[in-house]
Amino acid sequence: MQPRATLHDVARLAGVSAKTVSRVYSGSSSVSPETRERILEAAKRLHFRPNTLARNLRQGGKTATVAFVMGDIRNPFYFQVAAGIEQELTKNGFTMLLASTGDAPESEPVVVDALLRQLVRALVLIPIAGDQSYLEGERHLGTPIITVDRPANDLVADTVVLANRSGMAEAVRSLTALGHRRIGFISNPSEMYTLTERLAGYRQALAEAGVADSSSWERLGNDRAISPESQVRSLLDSDDPPTAIVTGNNRATMGALRELKARPEEIALIGFDDFELAEMLGISVVAHDPIELGRAAGRLAIERIEHHAGPTRLIEIPTRLVKRGSGEIPAPGPRAD
Amino acid sequence: MQPRATLHDVARLAGVSAKTVSRVYSGSSSVSPETRERILEAAKRLHFRPNTLARNLRQGGKTATVAFVMGDIRNPFYFQVAAGIEQELTKNGFTMLLASTGDAPESEPVVVDALLRQLVRALVLIPIAGDQSYLEGERHLGTPIITVDRPANDLVADTVVLANRSGMAEAVRSLTALGHRRIGFISNPSEMYTLTERLAGYRQALAEAGVADSSSWERLGNDRAISPESQVRSLLDSDDPPTAIVTGNNRATMGALRELKARPEEIALIGFDDFELAEMLGISVVAHDPIELGRAAGRLAIERIEHHAGPTRLIEIPTRLVKRGSGEIPAPGPRAD
DNA sequence: TACCGAATGTCCATCGTTGACATGCGGCTG
DNA sequence: CAGCCGCATGTCAACGATGGACATTCGGTA
Numbered sequence: 022m023q024p025r026a027t028l029h030d031v032a033r034l035a036g037v038s039a040k041t042v043s044r045v046y047s048g049s050s051s052v053s054p055e056t057r058e059r060i061l062e063a064a065k066r067l068h069f070r071p072n073t074l075a076r077n078l079r080q081g082g083k084t085a086t087v088a089f090v091m092g093d094i095r096n097p098f099y100f101q102v103a104a105g106i107e108q109e110l111t112k113n114g115f116t117m118l119l120a121s122t123g124d125a126p127e128s129e130p131v132v133v134d135a136l137l138r139q140l141v142r143a144l145v146l147i148p149i150a151g152d153q154s155y156l157e158g159e160r161h162l163g164t165p166i167i168t169v170d171r172p173a174n175d176l177v178a179d180t181v182v183l184a185n186r187s188g189m190a191e192a193v194r195s196l197t198a199l200g201h202r203r204i205g206f207i208s209n210p211s212e213m214y215t216l217t218e219r220l221a222g223y224r225q226a227l228a229e230a231g232v233a234d235s236s237s238w239e240r241l242g243n244d245r246a247i248s249p250e251s252q253v254r255s256l257l258d259s260d261d262p263p264t265a266i267v268t269g270n271n272r273a274t275m276g277a278l279r280e281l282k283a284r285p286e287e288i289a290l291i292g293f294d295d296f297e298l299a300e301m302l303g304i305s306v307v308a309h310d311p312i313e314l315g316r317a318a319g320r321l322a323i324e325r326i327e328h329h330a331g332p333t334r335l336i337e338i339p340t341r342l343v344k345r346g347s348g349e350i351p352a353p354g355p356r357a358d
Numbered sequence: 359m360q361p362r363a364t365l366h367d368v369a370r371l372a373g374v375s376a377k378t379v380s381r382v383y384s385g386s387s388s389v390s391p392e393t394r395e396r397i398l399e400a401a402k403r404l405h406f407r408p409n410t411l412a413r414n415l416r417q418g419g420k421t422a423t424v425a426f427v428m429g430d431i432r433n434p435f436y437f438q439v440a441a442g443i444e445q446e447l448t449k450n451g452f453t454m455l456l457a458s459t460g461d462a463p464e465s466e467p468v469v470v471d472a473l474l475r476q477l478v479r480a481l482v483l484i485p486i487a488g489d490q491s492y493l494e495g496e497r498h499l500g501t502p503i504i505t506v507d508r509p510a511n512d513l514v515a516d517t518v519v520l521a522n523r524s525g526m527a528e529a530v531r532s533l534t535a536l537g538h539r540r541i542g543f544i545s546n547p548s549e550m551y552t553l554t555e556r557l558a559g560y561r562q563a564l565a566e567a568g569v570a571d572s573s574s575w576e577r578l579g580n581d582r583a584i585s586p587e588s589q590v591r592s593l594l595d596s597d598d599p600p601t602a603i604v605t606g607n608n609r610a611t612m613g614a615l616r617e618l619k620a621r622p623e624e625i626a627l628i629g630f631d632d633f634e635l636a637e638m639l640g641i642s643v644v645a646h647d648p649i650e651l652g653r654a655a656g657r658l659a660i661e662r663i664e665h666h667a668g669p670t671r672l673i674e675i676p677t678r679l680v681k682r683g684s685g686e687i688p689a690p691g692p693r694a695d
Numbered sequence: 696t697a698c699c700g701a702a703t704g705t706c707c708a709t710c711g712t713t714g715a716c717a718t719g720c721g722g723c724t725g
Numbered sequence: 726c727a728g729c730c731g732c733a734t735g736t737c738a739a740c741g742a743t744g745g746a747c748a749t750t751c752g753g754t755a
């Protein structure tokens with residue numbers, strides 16, 4: 022197994038000095054076309070590839086990699102986000118270092134530290150630990166830090182999130198416009214921030230329609246042992262059952278679907294998060310584009326790498342209410358104004 | 359903006375030589391407890407983080423990263439694979455560099471080259487270019503190369519694939535056991551290798567049941583302009599319509615579902631690839647575990663990094679026929695033996 | 696003729712870390 | 726007490742590429 026070819030090997034074979042080879046690869050000053058040709062020829066023969074480690078080291082740790090740290094790696098949402106980030110990075114000549122915390126808050130600093138040792142040029146993070154203040158030092162060293170899907174805690178950082186609140190409010194408003202007042206909110210145990218935002222949007226829209234207290238229709242799924250199905254069941258079997266339901270996320274929608282399918286009632290349903298068969302099944306949803314969320318984060322990272330300046334930014338990715346039928350069932354009976 | 363602290367800064371503050379600090383971090387030889395304590399104290403105060411670039415350079419390019427190159431980044435299948443790879447890598451102290459070719463064959467060598475310059479310790483690749491012989495040189499330098507989902511062309515490399523052929527054969531056999539003989543095969547334009555394998559499994563199982571020529575029931579989707587829906591339509595509207603259909607991949611299943619839903623005929627259906635709502639909809643499928651596919655690739659990469667030796671390996675990840683109803687509809691009328 | 700710019704070379708330093716080797720010192724053995 | 730051992734630590738060069746400062750050669754031009 023022969024060792025990897027270096028600049029010097031190429032120089033020797035091409036009969037030039039190492040400096041000239043370096044000039045060809047870094048494009049710093051001019052090299053005559055014939056020499057360049059000869060060098061590239063030699064490089065090809067030796068399978069030469071410039072050593073990025075050495076170059077980056079020499080240039081003071083200016084790598085072309087950006088780290089993305091996400092939670093549970095099996096969550097398709099995060100991967101969509103990753104896809105968006107990767108698209109933007111690649112387009113700009115950066116590559117992505119990917120790591121996951123496995124949804125264990127205590128592993129976040131460890132994983133992040135390992136990546137920062139590689140001198141990534143920016144850090145994109147889906148915060149999972151309760152506190153990101155450990156990144157304060159790195160931020161002072163000039164590494165852009167961008168959180169996605171939710172803001173960081175105890176750290177000043179750019180943030181890209183979905184329009185959770187307004188998206189949910191829009192959905193609920195479309196239901197109140199059809200006469201619904203008793204609207205259930207079902208959620209899975211899920212991320213605090215997005216849940217509270219969506220819940221706030223729900224309450225706000227209900228308040229606008231004159232419903233001040235919705236607590237008896239809220240099923241927030243704080244207990245992991247309770248399935249969304251059973252929450253829908255308890256809601257519909259209660260004394261004052263809702264005529265419509267909104268769900269706080271994908272899995273809650275799936276649960277609600279399963280339960281509603283097994284029941285005679287005609288309940289309006291709008292889910293948060295789109296899914297592949299929603300169209301075929303006629304399910305109305307608050308759709309959003311996770312890839313775009315990632316793209317926005319990627320663009321922001323690159324912008325920050327190129328011009329550090331500027332105040333912290335919060336970007337909201339808009340959602341879209343997609344009406345497919347399930348959310349357009351009017352409230353039964355006389356309008357309960 | 360102060361510069362990053364180095365070993366020397368820590369050494370100066372702790373009143374020792376840089377080498378001693380290095381020893382603390384690399385754990386190579388012993389340092390007295392008091393000295394170690396003093397050094398860690400100084401390091402913490404300076405927010406010191408060892409520079410991986412320098413370390414790896416010094417150690418002859420032995421990084422702890424593995425590259426994964428995939429095709430279309432929006433394909434959820436690939437991300438599941440990526441998740442599996444990442445799991446195994448992280449467990450073993452490696453991190454993953456992720457890049458996509460955007461399904462453009464000509465960009466594969468470019469993307470791969472960029473990653474190899476970073477001196478990755480292994481390359482996991484979903485081949486998309488027609489020819490991977492350009493990796494021959496790198497292979498000789500000792501970099502393990504592992505292809506996933508399909509074998510490389512013109513390159514000796516370890517490979518991890520699904521049991522496409524036997525999985526499809528099992529599905530078709532379950533249909534022939536129910537009396538079906540006229541079984542349609544629908545595919546989307548998709549990757550050559552997996553398609554031909556699945557098709558071979560289909561033909562083989564039909565042959566076992568005495569059907570020698572199935573070509574009139576095959577719709578291979580070579581033309582991107584033709585939707586799976588219309589293929590199902592043309593199949594069912596033909597002179598000799600099938601009584602059952604198998605699909606070659608997820609998107610073909612979706613198309614078939616849409617079309618079958620709109621028709622009166624009761625056609626048995628088994629899809630290749632599982633999907634979220636398949637259970638609710640009662641769709642039988644040939645299921646497989648993309649995460650496991652990734653894990654196997656990750657494990658193989660690590661094994662190769664640790665002990666290079668050994669002949670090339672081909673690993674097949676088993677599939678599982680999941681019966682949910684749609685594939686258990688018996689053939690109508692008298693058995694058409 | 697003298698000067699100019701382009702193309703290339705020489706030489707050395709540098710990025711941050713570590714391997715090879717050296718040093719100093721206290722303790723144990725014969 | 727000489728001689729040796731091993732621990733804790735230090736010195737120096739090297740990993741591969743590049744930047745700076747400068748020298749050299751050569752053909753062209755004022």
